[in-house]
Amino acid sequence: MTDPQLWLSVLEIGSFFGLIALAYQLTLIGAGFFNFAIGPYAMAAALGASWLTIQVKIPVALSLLLGLVIAVAASALTELLVVRQVQKRSGRGELPALVAVTAVLFIVQQGAGAIFGRPALPGQVLVSFGPWKIGGAYLSGPAAVLIVSTALIFLAVSLWMRYSRTGRLLRAVGDNRSAAALLGLPVGRIRLIAFVLAGLIAGAAGLLYAPKTGVAFTSGLAWTLVGFLALVIGGTGRTWAPLVGGLLLGAIQVFAPFYFGSMGPTTVVLLIALLFFAFRPQGLFSTRVRL
Template sequence: MEQILANGLYLGAQYALIALGLTLIFSLMNVLNFAHGQMYVFGGFVTYTVVAQLGLPFIVGLIASAVVLAVMGALIEKFLFRPVIRRSKRDESTMLLAAGIAFFLDAVILLLFGEKQRGVPKVVDGVFNWDMRLIMPYDRILIAALAVALIVGFILFMQYSRTGRAMRALAQDRVAAQLMGVDVDRYSMIGFALGAMLAGLVGGLLVTITGINLGMGGPTSVKAFLMIMIGGAGVISGAIAGGFILGMMESVGLTLLAAYGDVTYLVIFVTLMIFLAIRPQGLMGKPWG
């Protein structure tokens, strides 16, 4: 039991971090970022390149992932999303753009890094063992701790910094924020960059444990969508809750339902659909986003 809970928390911390980036982008610009999973994979490959091929320390790789993805996010917002949002009749049009970007990133990853599974050497060795009741490699503990630290840092940033306050205002009411003198374009760009950066950071963290490959992008996006649906789209607390709930359900489900074959995700999906039929806006979302 302790093992299941620990696994759930470990998964949840990573998931919450992915969901945070997605929900931030959604709340600021009303864009469902289909390319989020691909950004995550890209971040993983950047860390791999820096650590495994250039031989630099892991932390440098992580920072490189964050910087590369942040710059990429900012450019995507400025040159792609902004003009399309301004000119299209229906705001759903951004979904085509987001899907196009997802394909594009897939193609770029394929050309730059190839299709092989890649990983980096363990950051710390050893396994934490508590009476055989709870077994956890130290590097997983380290990654989970880093993820939690990043989540806390992100919340503090959104809560107390000037930029964070501007972005929260923007998420609440775009027009009102603009009237109060918030530079909407600038903060949309920062928000998108921040969301992409979070995706890249998770990729960088996970490349040390599970490795990374080209095919992970799409399924990661779907999982991230699930999390923000559970918690409520566009709400930061919801994304964190959704991440931890999904991590926990996955961990518990894989243990309890193992006897019935590979049905964990089927059960999770069906539960989610019933839950959403009763509470369409998720746990903490505003009705109709």
């Protein structure tokens, strides 16, 4: 555990997990809803960008931009055509919408496989630079971009949530949708903004992480699970709580094999998830309510 290269890997993997968890958090706060299709949005963005670059020969910058468009469009359509319609017909019930969005997860996954192909593709890098030697470790260019971008995204979202009118409205709608509607707040528009931002962050996460591992149409389900677990561990009480959960989950992924073998990460992650569900379902950081 003293190897600095391993700790850089924790930062890199944890940053990705944190971004996926942040996308979850935005839909949860703004719409009161767990969007389990977050992972497939990230996968579709990364796989689409790689396919457009490799197969269609589109410039990398344009491919990355179109990848973000794919993720944002998929997220917005999920809210407009699936979640909103199902909740409207089921009396705003959460279970039917959760079942419907789970179906969206597999639709996006299989659709990406049908359109972009089933073989894994390498992630695309806009500009190649690095690596740099930091102490006894080497930091690659894509890893540096991922870590720095994650810090900037969390900072921007935190400031937006705290100081912008839209960010405050998003929190108000998430706290009590019925009361917000009675006060005349634009509930539907705020929910859509939450889904659009979640899709944008998920797409960025997939594009930033794909150069490390590559991407396949099956990647979305695994990314959905780790993002959800990172949110469960970190909680939703602070904007940066998902990043803490992601980094802890990244540390487990990196260090568990040294102590428990190849099955270690899965076993330890599931055990920790069970402990949090049983004893601290609100996560490490929960919202404090003063009476």
